[in-house]
Amino acid sequence: MTENKDTMMIKHYYLCTSCGTCREKCTILRNDLLESFSPRSRVTIAGDLFLNKLGITQRVKDVIFSCTLCGLCHNSCPSGVDVMETVKATRRYILEKGAGPESLKALINSLMDEKNIFMLDNSDRMDWAADIEEDVKDKIKKQAETAIYVGCQESFKGSLYNIPEALVLIFNRLNYDYTLLGEDEWCCGAPFFLLGLKDEKSKQLMVHNVEAMKSLGVKKIITTCPGCYKAWNEEYRKMDKELPFEIKHSTEILADFIKDNTLKITKPFKAKVVFQDPCELGRHSGIYEAPRIILKNIPELELIELEREKADAYCCGGGGLCKATYPDTAAEIAGSVVDKYIDAGAEVIVTSCPACFDNLVGAIEGKDVKLIDIHDLVFSLLN
Ligand code: SF4
Ligand code: SF4
DSSP states (O other): OOTTOOTHHHHTTTTOOOOOGGGTTOHHHHHHOOGGGSHHHHHHHHHHHHTTSSOOOHHHHHHHHHOOOOOHHHHHOTTOOOHHHHHHHHHHHHHHTTOSOHHHHHHHHHHHHHSSTTSOOGGGTTGGGGGGHHHHTTTBTOOOSEEEEOOHHHHHOGGGTHHHHHHHHHHHHTTOOOEEOGGGOOOOOHHHHHTTOOSHHHHHHHHHHHHHHHHTTOOEEEESOHHHHHIIIIIHHHHOTTOOOEEEEHHHHHHHHHHTTSSOOOSOOOEEEEEOOOTTTTTTTOOOHHHHHHHHTSTTEEEOOOSSOGGGOOOOSOTTTHHHHOHHHHHHHHHHHHHHHHHTTOSEEEESOHHHHHHHGGGGTTSSOEEEEHHHHHHHTTO
């Protein structure tokens, strides 16, 4: 055994009874149908690597890095085996051996060099607001109690600009004050956490973001991205026990506005709607009701609840950095999830996660269903 092997690689190896309960719902196993991609196999492979019974082969890497970290296995294991933490510890081991997938090496370099996931100049972080410059120009780096943390995907990916755009325009309409970090916003570090890399690299990003928020007098941080939400609310709190912020997902804020009558949606949206529970918002963070409160308060919207929903909801297939390394697998899973929603009668799929939106958008092509972000939907009904 070498020093850089995390004992988390072996801890659950002995706990697993190989009962196979976790196999039924595993997002990747359901797609690839190979036992080596089952949750129990991931735990066995991690333990065998730890014990030097196995070397790092391409199949080992595929098994460890394809996991979407959806958490469906965690919810079903009768022995309390934590597959996700085992996978993350094993990812770190493989990466530190220099044997990680090339796409992830590039991602890590981008985070360190550019402070975002896209290898883009971080001074362009406000590009998402190019069409609403006048609406946000007084918000950037202003002192305020509430901040919107935009996140890399929505800051840089043109197809997702509409998400933060809609949120700030809703806030402006309600005269709800907020600040934006602009180019001072750095990646939250979520990719590092998904790779088990809780070290100086992730700490550097966290310290920068925390200090930037403190310097503006921020007390409450709102994210639209569940990955950013989890990084701030869970990972940052583990690293800084005194983290002085309330962390909210944007759907929680909008649901609160509806409950206290600050936000009233009177325009109807007549459609059968399925809500895609994002893994990191739902299963991982327990936020199920806020998006449903929003949708149930839209006149004429019919919310379809599925046989599998909330803690049991389907993963879109893009999480856990699966899409970064195995885009075809992520796309196949997204396709099968969209088909399930259509079979359930959905005319519209509503998301509250940029990563889910990004993964599902390709899967609706040519199908009789629409995909809408929840913030975008609400804002469209205020006009
Ligand atoms: S359900 Fe738990 S104990 Fe059973 S095979 Fe899966 S990880 Fe092992
Ligand atoms: S986290 Fe999801 S994809 Fe990974 S092993 Fe568990 S059920 Fe499968």
